Amino acid sequence: xxxxxxxxxxxxxxxxxxxxxxxxASARPRGRRRRRPLTRAGSLGLNVLSAVxxxxxxxxxxxxxxxxxxxxxxxxxxxxxLADGTLEQDAMASLRRVLIGFCLGCAVAxxxxxxxGWYPVARALIEPWVQFFRTIPPLALIPLAVVLFGIDxxxxxxxxxxxxxxxxxxxxxxxxxxxDRTLINAARVLGAGDLTIFRRVVxxxxxxxxxxxxxxxxxxxxxxxxxxxxIAAQEGLGHRMQSAELYYxxxxxxxxxxxxxxxGLLMDRVLLMAERRLTVWQERR
Amino acid sequence: MTTTPAAQPKIAVRGVGKRFGDFTALGExxxxxxxxxxxxxxGPSGCGKSTLLNILAGLExxxxxxxxxxxxxxxxxxxxxxxxFQQYALFPWLTVRANVEFGLRxxxxxxxxxxxxxxxxxxxxxxxxxxxxxxKTLSGGMKQRCAIARAYAADPAILLMDEPFGAVDALTRVxxxxxxxxxxxxxxxxxxxxTHDVDEAVFLANRVVVxxxxxxxxxxxxxxxxxxxxxxxxxxxxxxxxxxxxxxGAVYHQGPPPASR
Numbered sequence: 001x002x003x004x005x006x007x008x009x010x011x012x013x014x015x016x017x018x019x020x021x022x023x024x025a026s027a028r029p030r031g032r033r034r035r036r037p038l039t040r041a042g043s044l045g046l047n048v049l050s051a052v053x054x055x056x057x058x059x060x061x062x063x064x065x066x067x068x069x070x071x072x073x074x075x076x077x078x079x080x081x082l083a084d085g086t087l088e089q090d091a092m093a094s095l096r097r098v099l100i101g102f103c104l105g106c107a108v109a110x111x112x113x114x115x116x117g118w119y120p121v122a123r124a125l126i127e128p129w130v131q132f133f134r135t136i137p138p139l140a141l142i143p144l145a146v147v148l149f150g151i152d153x154x155x156x157x158x159x160x161x162x163x164x165x166x167x168x169x170x171x172x173x174x175x176x177x178x179x180d181r182t183l184i185n186a187a188r189v190l191g192a193g194d195l196t197i198f199r200r201v202v203x204x205x206x207x208x209x210x211x212x213x214x215x216x217x218x219x220x221x222x223x224x225x226x227x228x229x230x231i232a233a234q235e236g237l238g239h240r241m242q243s244a245e246l247y248y249x250x251x252x253x254x255x256x257x258x259x260x261x262x263x264g265l266l267m268d269r270v271l272l273m274a275e276r277r278l279t280v281w282q283e284r285r
Numbered sequence: 286m287t288t289t290p291a292a293q294p295k296i297a298v299r300g301v302g303k304r305f306g307d308f309t310a311l312g313e314x315x316x317x318x319x320x321x322x323x324x325x326x327x328g329p330s331g332c333g334k335s336t337l338l339n340i341l342a343g344l345e346x347x348x349x350x351x352x353x354x355x356x357x358x359x360x361x362x363x364x365x366x367x368x369x370f371q372q373y374a375l376f377p378w379l380t381v382r383a384n385v386e387f388g389l390r391x392x393x394x395x396x397x398x399x400x401x402x403x404x405x406x407x408x409x410x411x412x413x414x415x416x417x418x419x420x421k422t423l424s425g426g427m428k429q430r431c432a433i434a435r436a437y438a439a440d441p442a443i444l445l446m447d448e449p450f451g452a453v454d455a456l457t458r459v460x461x462x463x464x465x466x467x468x469x470x471x472x473x474x475x476x477x478x479x480t481h482d483v484d485e486a487v488f489l490a491n492r493v494v495v496x497x498x499x500x501x502x503x504x505x506x507x508x509x510x511x512x513x514x515x516x517x518x519x520x521x522x523x524x525x526x527x528x529x530x531x532x533x534g535a536v537y538h539q540g541p542p543p544a545s546r
Contacts, residue, residue, distance in 0.1 A: 185362075189366065
């Protein structure tokens with residue numbers, strides 16, 4: 001083909017763009033400065049500033065007599081707990097539970113969600129259960145899980161599994177239901193059978209939904225594990241805070257809270273990065 | 286010009302009708318296409334033209350009659366009948382190359398052969414430089430060219446095109462028409478092309494099928510005795526204008542539906 005119709009159109013399009021700019025500039029109210037988007041460094045600087053200000057306020061509150069440990073005391077306690085390995089051990093215990101429960105939850109949720117989305121019979125059979133359990137906070141099942149499975153790892157992992165599963169199964173189901181029928185038809189007329197359609201159309205098309213579901217699932221798993229450890233555990237961040245409460249050990253409670261926040265944020269960032277990488281093909285508006 | 290149906294038509298539509306509940310989308314339609322013919326169907330919305338195309342594609346089943354390809358009833362989609370959709374239907378997560386390759390992979394064509402054919406068709410539609418781009422970076426016209434390359438690469442004997450240029454601007458549309466004819470003149474296929482644009486219908490086709498609605502039926506078939514290649518001169522010729530006016534009249538001054546059905 002000798003010519004590219006679309007390149008032919010470009011000059012006129014860019015000319016139109018140039019023509020629009022001055023009009024929009026003059027339409028702006030006078031005397032008001034244009035809002036510029038922040039640079040990366042600028043936004044990072046403000047983030048740091050905000051964090052420092054927060055710590056200063058905390059420090060002031062602790063000094064003026066609120067019943068709070070100072071940031072220094074918390075940092076010192078964090079140093080102790082890191083040095084004797086308690087913090088690492090607790091964090092690892094919590095992380096292990098979350099990762100096992102979360103991975104199992106997602107591993108089961110994705111195929112179940114696909115089944116529900118693809119086969120109306122599977123949907124009719126499974127959906128009532130999913131909808132029912134979705135209305136129950138996973139934490140409310142802890143007493144039952146403890147009675148049935150004791151206080152070792154099993155009940156905690158089951159509850160986390162459920163939290164991750166419920167978030168993820170809905171997402172995978174939505175992903176399949178939302179696939180553009182034309183894409184499936186396009187694959188069929190190109191000779192694709194059911195298996196190929198599933199592998200090369202259904203899975204990639206529902207990936208953005210699944211990744212969002214996984215992020216939500218990870219958030220609720222992390223919330224659930226800490227709460228589960230508060231109720232019954234021999235180790236873990238929640239357990240450490242629970243026992244610190246008995247000794248009125250506020251610095252340790254603060255160390256626990258901050259660690260939970262940081263780890264949760266890190267896990268979310270990892271999934272967010274995965275999401276960005278796996279869904280670059282999406283048209284974003 | 287071969288406009289008289291041969292002994293064995295490539296596509297034979299025999300009394301094909303389609304109902305959706307009480308609504309008759311398509312009355313009983315008969316139509317023959319000979320091999321390598323370019324036929325356009327033009328008609329108002331709701332005349333069942335897309336339904337007819339979907340039945341030929343094997344994506345829908347007729348409620349009466351049957352559609353035959355090489356004398357064999359259509360039973361589900363097949364790679365020998367390529368379809369080009371109005372909304373491109375490119376797989377957004379695949380690059381241009383991988384999209385064009387899709388049908389070749391399902392047909393288990395060996396890797397080297399795949400590469401050769403994909404390169405060939407990307408060249409033919411002028412997208413070689415965009416082989417590794419994702420569809421979201423392409424303009425509407427380029428997306429549709431990619432879809433045409435994808436359909437061609439699977440090597441179908443028949444191309445079914447459902448208002449493929451309906452979503453692009455007027456200038457791009459004219460270029461795409463010329464380019465489609467050029468591609469078709471290099472590699473002939475039996476083409477059934479649906480449009481609601483009378484100029485487009487006349488410019489492309491050997492024969493224009495005018496359909497009417499309520500229920501969907503064939504109103505008139507107009508032979509287009511204009512030479513290929515169809516250039517700008519053809520588009521501006523009095524013969525083209527006369528044919529266009531005739532088809533226009535058939536589309537816009539449609540008689541009442543047949544009394545009894």
